[in-house]
Amino acid sequence: MLKVPKHQVAGHEAIGGNLGPLIDDSGRFYKPLQDGERGTKELAFYHSLSSDTRLPDRIRRFFPSFYGSQLLEASDGSGLRPHLVLQDLASNHLDPSILDVKMGSRTWYPEASDDYIQRCLDKDRTTTTVSLGFRISGLQIYGNKESGFWKPSRKDVRNFTVDNVRLVLRKFVSSNSPFDSNVTPDCCFAHSVYAGPAGILQQLLELKAWFEDQTIYHFSSSSLLILFDKESVWEGRTPFAEVKLIDFAHVEEGNGVIDHNFLGGLCSFIKFISEILTDLNESTTEARFAEPDKKCLCNAP
Amino acid sequence: MLKVPKHQVAGHEAIGGNLGPLIDDSGRFYKPLQDGERGTKELAFYHSLSSDTRLPDRIRRFFPSFYGSQLLEASDGSGLRPHLVLQDLASNHLDPSILDVKMGSRTWYPEASDDYIQRCLDKDRTTTTVSLGFRISGLQIYGNKESGFWKPSRKDVRNFTVDNVRLVLRKFVSSNSPFDSNVTPDCCFAHSVYAGPAGILQQLLELKAWFEDQTIYHFSSSSLLILFDKESVWEGRTPFAEVKLIDFAHVEEGNGVIDHNFLGGLCSFIKFISEILTDLNESTTEARFAEPDKKCLCNAP
Numbered sequence: 001m002l003k004v005p006k007h008q009v010a011g012h013e014a015i016g017g018n019l020g021p022l023i024d025d026s027g028r029f030y031k032p033l034q035d036g037e038r039g040t041k042e043l044a045f046y047h048s049l050s051s052d053t054r055l056p057d058r059i060r061r062f063f064p065s066f067y068g069s070q071l072l073e074a075s076d077g078s079g080l081r082p083h084l085v086l087q088d089l090a091s092n093h094l095d096p097s098i099l100d101v102k103m104g105s106r107t108w109y110p111e112a113s114d115d116y117i118q119r120c121l122d123k124d125r126t127t128t129t130v131s132l133g134f135r136i137s138g139l140q141i142y143g144n145k146e147s148g149f150w151k152p153s154r155k156d157v158r159n160f161t162v163d164n165v166r167l168v169l170r171k172f173v174s175s176n177s178p179f180d181s182n183v184t185p186d187c188c189f190a191h192s193v194y195a196g197p198a199g200i201l202q203q204l205l206e207l208k209a210w211f212e213d214q215t216i217y218h219f220s221s222s223s224l225l226i227l228f229d230k231e232s233v234w235e236g237r238t239p240f241a242e243v244k245l246i247d248f249a250h251v252e253e254g255n256g257v258i259d260h261n262f263l264g265g266l267c268s269f270i271k272f273i274s275e276i277l278t279d280l281n282e283s284t285t286e287a288r289f290a291e292p293d294k295k296c297l298c299n300a301p
Numbered sequence: 302m303l304k305v306p307k308h309q310v311a312g313h314e315a316i317g318g319n320l321g322p323l324i325d326d327s328g329r330f331y332k333p334l335q336d337g338e339r340g341t342k343e344l345a346f347y348h349s350l351s352s353d354t355r356l357p358d359r360i361r362r363f364f365p366s367f368y369g370s371q372l373l374e375a376s377d378g379s380g381l382r383p384h385l386v387l388q389d390l391a392s393n394h395l396d397p398s399i400l401d402v403k404m405g406s407r408t409w410y411p412e413a414s415d416d417y418i419q420r421c422l423d424k425d426r427t428t429t430t431v432s433l434g435f436r437i438s439g440l441q442i443y444g445n446k447e448s449g450f451w452k453p454s455r456k457d458v459r460n461f462t463v464d465n466v467r468l469v470l471r472k473f474v475s476s477n478s479p480f481d482s483n484v485t486p487d488c489c490f491a492h493s494v495y496a497g498p499a500g501i502l503q504q505l506l507e508l509k510a511w512f513e514d515q516t517i518y519h520f521s522s523s524s525l526l527i528l529f530d531k532e533s534v535w536e537g538r539t540p541f542a543e544v545k546l547i548d549f550a551h552v553e554e555g556n557g558v559i560d561h562n563f564l565g566g567l568c569s570f571i572k573f574i575s576e577i578l579t580d581l582n583e584s585t586t587e588a589r590f591a592e593p594d595k596k597c598l599c600n601a602p
Contacts, residue, residue, distance in 0.1 A: 110426065130407075213572070255463070257433055260406060260434035260565035260568055260569040261434070261565060263564075264406075264562060264564050265565075267513055267559060268559050270513075271514070
């Protein structure tokens, strides 16, 4: 029984008669093949990824599992259409907070048409893509059982400034309400989600080391998907925080050159995450001196 | 007594009644202040650099020494004009081989006018700037006393492809003639110039570590200048190989964001240099097995 994904934060959605991805109960994600070259390219990329022995296992885990393609009834009622069968990344998570971060300071690839480049460039300049080397293209942040998810509209996300991005990356790991714009995020979960050997930062650094060396693929317009469950932190468990790479309709061959566009953006993103941890360490030290008996109450929702 | 620099490889030259930099015999380089904002910006940058305590000394050495500004007769006969008084980077070197590498996959800065951005973008797309994250904007490679320097024309340099760049970075550290396009560069000096604790690669890695962290400056359209003397290698001395940062007419404030544009290009450039060293190690190992008695004759010119 196929259904519309509950935790999709960016891209076309299979609602209101539109074409979009579907999921099943076994943890699979069915992404309709895009028209023309994009669909062919993404399918070819997943096939090449499965068979490419140059890809180390420690890097392979950053990509969704791929189970081939399948003809399925498209969600827009247009009939049978080939779908990529992928791992449903949200299915491992209970009420996941999710960030979709489109990487690179340009989202166009050099061989594209002038018209396509111009449209991408306009969007790159009016979002944080040019200034930060990445832009948030969608997100949801779990508040609690009553409030549910804070999920800003697409328009709001598109208008994110550098300061908004900085704030969102703090809200993402905070225990206080993501809905209230007057509340300063407490970054209570920053340590357990961003830091540590299984944390987001360590995963990003592993990806960075690979991008400094790999000349196989150039990932124009691909995203990092970042997921974690607040509930598991509240329950005192180590949060299952994941970084995944998604969206490969514009992957090009590297031809012996590293993907400096993705890498530059990744380094910029890493700097934002590192800064949150640095600020936290500094303020914790300050707090310890000022109020030595005060404890962090993050484990209580 | 001011004169035209002998070893300028890029930028406007003070010949034929044009405006360009001048040097003296004491090792100073007089760069005419560019008109309008560019000149003011570059001067302000050098002033801020001198006084900025956030700049570590290990990084400060990558910038030319700055001795203020001075009103001088401009080389185009237009009368008195303010000049930046800088260190003449070539004056420490005898017959230096020089590469001028303009860094970044875009040479425009986000606040520039649409017209300026379009012109830069056109050049970025037709050179290796977009594909490699850097482009060679000028070079000279010393052959020997008889042949002098190989210095391709500006037009030839502007038309460099990825393969040309790869070849030039090999020629730069080779003992055989840079003039002959049929000769495969022997990369005889690659180890002594690119590798080692004082080599080019190590200097680039130090710069990289700084760029991963610094959010003070964004260097649009700046260059790495790479210099070394072949003669000193032939004479059996450790070559004095230097990396310098130059051209700051478009430096912007970082505003808490790293210069991911420069950094991405720098990582790409580092990969090119690393690859030459890797290839060399592999071929040396192969050669040792094939012809164990053959020695490298690089010390003979």
